[in-house]
Amino acid sequence: MGRPSPDQPDLFGWGPRYGIAADSDWSKTLIAPGWVRYFFALAPPIEHAAAIHDFAHGLRRSHGLRGWPIGPERYHLTLCGIERYGGSASEEIAALEKVAASVVATRFTVAFDHVAGHGSLGDRQAIFLETSQTFPILDRLQKSLRREMRARGFRTPSKFRPHVTLLYDECPFDKPIIPPASFPVREFVLIRSVHGASHHDHLARWPLRDHADVA
DSSP: OOOOOTTSOOSSOOOGGGTSOTTSOHHHHOOSTTEEEEEEEEOOOHHHHHHHHHHHHHHHHHTTOOSOOOOTTTOOEEEEEEEEESSOOHHHHHHHHHHHHTOOOBOEEEEEEEEEEESOTTSOEEEEEEOSSOOHHHHHHHHHHHHHHHHTTOOOOSOOOOEEEEEEESSOOOOOEEEEEEEEEOEEEEEEEETTOSOOEEEEEEEOBOGGGOO
16 A cells, blocks of 8 residues: 555665665656655645745845745645655545544644755755754654554654755755744645646645643
8 A cells, every 4th residue: 555566666765675775866767757646734724824925035136046936825844745656646635634633633833043055065955944843742743643654554764854945956954043933833735746747746644633622
């Protein structure tokens, strides 16, 4: 379930058994059309997504970046997920919905205090918001989803690095400290992303509870 064929790596964990070395750059490997990602994520509310978009444009201007912000409708913080190559995914989606329904978590606010870049110099880099803080509720939510996914046969690794991608660029990039940028987390969503497409499909969403509602 959610497992690719021997020559198709997982989105969040792959190795030599799938025909790609563990230290390979997946961003240069997953270039064929047809790759689809299904993942749980936190999406900022509309007004906060707009503020992130304004910040991304300002960052682009101040640092001489050439890439364009990915857009308010695509900003998100990935929790965990899978990918597959083409075909129907109704079975996987149904199983992921059961995963989400089994998880209980409370509302919280996540904040970011610096910008970072990931990628080799001269190559296309992801530029993203990142945090130096820890958010126990966020960590518990991610671990709960990952645990339930594994219990249902999905492969997903334990590594978790909370961030929100802003844009992609080939320019060198430093790590500026920024005034804390935050957004309230009131729900998490299941997103479908088709490689090469410039949009996300929000398939389902699950509200988080108030602290008083959680025993």
